[in-house]
Amino acid sequence: MVDQQAELCTELVSVRDFIRYGASEFNRAGLYFGHGTDNAWDEAVQLVCAAISLTGFDNPAILDARLTHSEKLAVLDYFARRVQQRLPAAYITRHARFCGLDFYVDERVLVPRSPIAELIEQGFAPWLTEQPDYVLDLCTGSGCIGIACAYQFPDALVALSDISADALAVAERNIDEHDLAHRVQAVQSDLFAGLDGQCFDLIVSNPPYVDDEDLADMPAEYQAEPEIGLGSGLDGLDFTRRLLAEAPDYLNDGGLLVVEVGNSAAALADAFPLLPFTWVEFARGGHGVFVLTREQLVAG
Template structure:
């Protein structure tokens, strides 16, 4: 005997009840997944609560709710996440875009005039949200994006095509390794891994499902930031900008690293929660010898 298909209202309430022990936002999570299953907006749920799901929709929705109850991030279930008012493709194997990173993009755009050509480098591009957003907002810029992960670069390329930024140059490798020694940029931006490798948060929430290489970086979380600070000075033009996202408690240590490397105009910028989240610096002189 076939299981009767529930109405939208019944399916939604059942999902909320199932998710309540596992998430702080059971209604929001359930609505997002139900809308994605239906291919409709959230207003549809409120307008037609008595409509029945098809067996295929009901089965898909139950499966997603089960995965969400087990901790799977919403972005991996829907395959997308909004960033800078654009929907980006997200897959397991790439970091899920976070609103804090919009601060880095905002700061980068403020340093790149709309009509002026500029050379921009995005290190550890992941799903490509920084590179694609900067390329879309500054169409005269030449954007290069590097990532060690072949899987991440495939997602980033798909996002570049989706948002009309297919001219971005994508390179595979660790940090600056794919670049020639004489390549220089007006701006280098990065949201690198910056969590300490033994941080207990790595075993909690969405972080459990995200790639550890995109999250953790050495005993203090500063390994990638140290590498970038040391390498960027060889690839910035005089007067070029370095922008780095980092942990809420790493601003002082990062400022010390940048000062030791000879950067100037070091400044910390706070996210919406009031935490120092992005640090900017200027490379004042000629490129140093190797």
């Protein structure tokens, strides 16, 4: 291994060389991509940039820049971990982007990737017609959805709730890194139990929604993520059933509920035929996100 590493450090010189090598290694290893990139080349770019402390290649000349020996070793270490451990790249770099913002992530939380980002950037239009005063990010994980909402709605108070103390430690770190502790709070809660009867104008949730069969069949990269953030029973709806039953009591009049259920969307629609789900269509891809008002929840 040491001899091979030394040989690679001699043969590979430029940023471009390492990206090409990494992409080839990832393809040869049959890696799965779905945590921020969808192909081997972009995955290699992400890891090389992180290893040499660059945010991107605004100047194309960077591609032909030579790496120092220590930088080469750092890149090769990232590549080896990606191939051998099948870790999502974000767990290796401890960094993910969501809604154009930077977030710390590690194995205690899911890697941010929800299509809800597109809704946040649009201010949840056309369903949300007024700026919310109180926002809840339910099952917050890293806190990325709630923190992005705090940027979108600069006057709102935002609660980030999760049942996992480990996840909340990550969310609290991100609150601090974004300097939002004055109006964003992390709360440990099993659904609404720890929220002290608070009511919200907007509840956004990317809860666990993977059914048992899909969970067992997931690629290794997804198996590296915390199961508590993924699996939700036989049909993937254990959590969402509870959420729909309890949400009306925690939404203000005119309040909006936005929930991602992914591939469990069809099962949800079948289970609640009287609820008038609006399924969001995304310009940048993604599916399985519904919108309901408080009034629709109560009527249904």
